[in-house]
Amino acid sequence: MMKWVFGLMLLLSVIFGIITGNAAPLTESALNSCVEAVELFLYLIGGMCMWGGLMRIAEKAGLTRGLAKIFRPLFKLLFPGLDPSSKAYGLICMNVAANVLGLGNAATPIGLNAMHELEIEAKKANLDGTAASRHMIVFIVLNTASITLIPQTAASLRLKHGSLSPFDIFPAVIVTSVIALTAGLLIALVFNAAGKKISAEKERQCDISEVKI
Amino acid sequence: MNYTSYIIPVLIALIIVAGFVKKVDIFNEFIDGAGESLRVGVGILPALIALMTAIGMFKASGALGAITDIIAPAATLIGFPPEALPLALIRPISGSGALATYETILTEVSPDSFAGRVASVMMGASETTFYTVAVYYGATKVTKTRHTIAACLTSDITAFIFSALTVNLLMN
Numbered sequence: 001m002m003k004w005v006f007g008l009m010l011l012l013s014v015i016f017g018i019i020t021g022n023a024a025p026l027t028e029s030a031l032n033s034c035v036e037a038v039e040l041f042l043y044l045i046g047g048m049c050m051w052g053g054l055m056r057i058a059e060k061a062g063l064t065r066g067l068a069k070i071f072r073p074l075f076k077l078l079f080p081g082l083d084p085s086s087k088a089y090g091l092i093c094m095n096v097a098a099n100v101l102g103l104g105n106a107a108t109p110i111g112l113n114a115m116h117e118l119e120i121e122a123k124k125a126n127l128d129g130t131a132a133s134r135h136m137i138v139f140i141v142l143n144t145a146s147i148t149l150i151p152q153t154a155a156s157l158r159l160k161h162g163s164l165s166p167f168d169i170f171p172a173v174i175v176t177s178v179i180a181l182t183a184g185l186l187i188a189l190v191f192n193a194a195g196k197k198i199s200a201e202k203e204r205q206c207d208i209s210e211v212k213i
Numbered sequence: 214m215n216y217t218s219y220i221i222p223v224l225i226a227l228i229i230v231a232g233f234v235k236k237v238d239i240f241n242e243f244i245d246g247a248g249e250s251l252r253v254g255v256g257i258l259p260a261l262i263a264l265m266t267a268i269g270m271f272k273a274s275g276a277l278g279a280i281t282d283i284i285a286p287a288a289t290l291i292g293f294p295p296e297a298l299p300l301a302l303i304r305p306i307s308g309s310g311a312l313a314t315y316e317t318i319l320t321e322v323s324p325d326s327f328a329g330r331v332a333s334v335m336m337g338a339s340e341t342t343f344y345t346v347a348v349y350y351g352a353t354k355v356t357k358t359r360h361t362i363a364a365c366l367t368s369d370i371t372a373f374i375f376s377a378l379t380v381n382l383l384m385n
Contacts, residue, residue, distance in 0.1 A: 002306070002307060005267075005303075005306060005307065005310065006263060006264070006267050009267040009268070009270070009271045010266075010267055010270060010271075012271065012274070012276050013267070013270035013271045013273070013274040013276055014270070014274070016274045016275060016276040016279070017270070017273065017274030017275065017276070020274070020275045022273060022274050022275050025273040025274075026270055026273045026274050028273065029266075029269040029270050029272070029273035030266065030269075030270055032269070033262075033265045033266040033268075033269030033270065034262045034265065034266055036265055036269065036316075037258070037261045037262040037264075037265035037266070037313070038258070038262070040261065040265065040312070040313075040316050041254065041257075041258050041261055044254070044312075045250075045251065045254045048250045048251075048253070048254050049247035049248075049250045049251050049254070050247065051250070052246040052247050052249055052250025052251075052253075053242070053243035053244065053245075053246040053247035053250070054225060054228050054243065054246070055228075055246060056242045056243060056245055056246025056247075056249070057228050057229070057231075057232040057237055057239050057242050057243055057246070058228045058231065058232075059246075060232070060235070060237040060242050061228070061231035061232045061234070061235040061237050062231075062235055063228075063231060104253075105249055105250070105253055108348070111349060112348070112349065112352040115349050115350070115352045115353050116352055116353065118353075119353045119354065119355075128357075129354050129355075130354060130355060130356045130357055131355065131356075131357040131359060132350070132355050132357060132358050132359045132361055136349075136350075136353070136355065136361075137358075137359060137360060137361045137364060139349075140345065140346060140349050140350075140361055140365065141361075141364045141365055141368060143340070143345050143349065144340045144341075144342040144345045144346065144365040144368060144369075145339070145340065145365075145368045145372070146337065146338055146339055146340040148337065149224075150220075150221075150224070151333070151336065151337025151338075153312065153336060153337075154315070154333040154334075154336040154337045155333075157315060157316060157319055157324070157333075157336075158319070158324035158325075158329070158333055160319075161319040161320070161323070161324045161329075162323070162324065163323075163324035163325050163329075164325055165218065165325075166324070167218065167220060167221065168330075168384065169330055169333045169334050169337060169380075169384075170220060171379075171383050172330070172334045172376070172379035172380050172383050172384060173333075173334050173337035173338050175375070175379045175383065176334055176337075176338040176372055176375040176376050176379050177337070177338040177339075177372065179371060179372075179375050180338060180339065180368045180369070180371040180372035180375060181368060183367050183368055183371035184364045184365060184367050184368025184371070185364075185368075186367075187360070187363060187364040187367045187368075188360065188361075188364035191359070191360040191363070191364065192360075195359070195360075
């Protein structure tokens, strides 16, 4: 995917730039953008490390575990039929808690473990192993919607570009991410319910045909 | 002074207090966590250089402006600022690409302008969907993702539309 995005952008730029007579700025940007990338990196790395350090303290103080406990009862609605005492359920709660705290590095390995456990759960239920189970889909929606406590990167860059109050986007970010997550979850749960109905009907038809024979 | 100015200092104090209460070796843990973030950052740098170059050249050639001009009327119709459009296009595909695009947008418009704020909310409220889906299913034997992409993209599109709506409603 990225191979195409990267290649096509560069090729289109060169073709479009030469046709429109923008060869000079094109050359300048070809030589300068890499420097800008390093400047951007230097600007962001300080904040990344500062929050990485603070959030490590928070994690060691048990904040992730505490937050995961709060999520436990809520997630029963999202993962109907998944045993709350199962390993998968615990890992899901931990993963989302780590994401909320902005602990991306910690969240991914926990999330991958959770996927593995969900695969085992699907096998137990005799589902097709090559198709995503309904719990996997809901879990991935939880991970692709960003519910982060501190929009740190956005705030750092706003500060860099002279924002008067870089954190004033905070309420808008929270409201937007909660609504976006709800929309994604609704689609996932509705399709899940529909999929379940279809497979139940198929089973019923199979039963009938067996009776006829 | 806006109340959002209190969020960070209070949060830092809470984390330190929690660390002391739970007898965490707060200095060494901070160093460990910061070191890990540094390694992650260094890992991102090559991709950032690649994509800043691609987006920089795309912008300098005038192609970015041309594409934005084409979709701008549709965006304005739903109240979305055209300047923030490129970010909406790359956000689900690439994290480094989104960062590069966001930086480019902020050099064009003020971070406190409508478009600057919408782009910022989008950065904070959405994720690199395709990357996450690829990595998470990569850990399993799943090849049929069923309605995963539909649900995730619904979430992304909702985030884009609501980033403009919430900035309008909550910040003006």
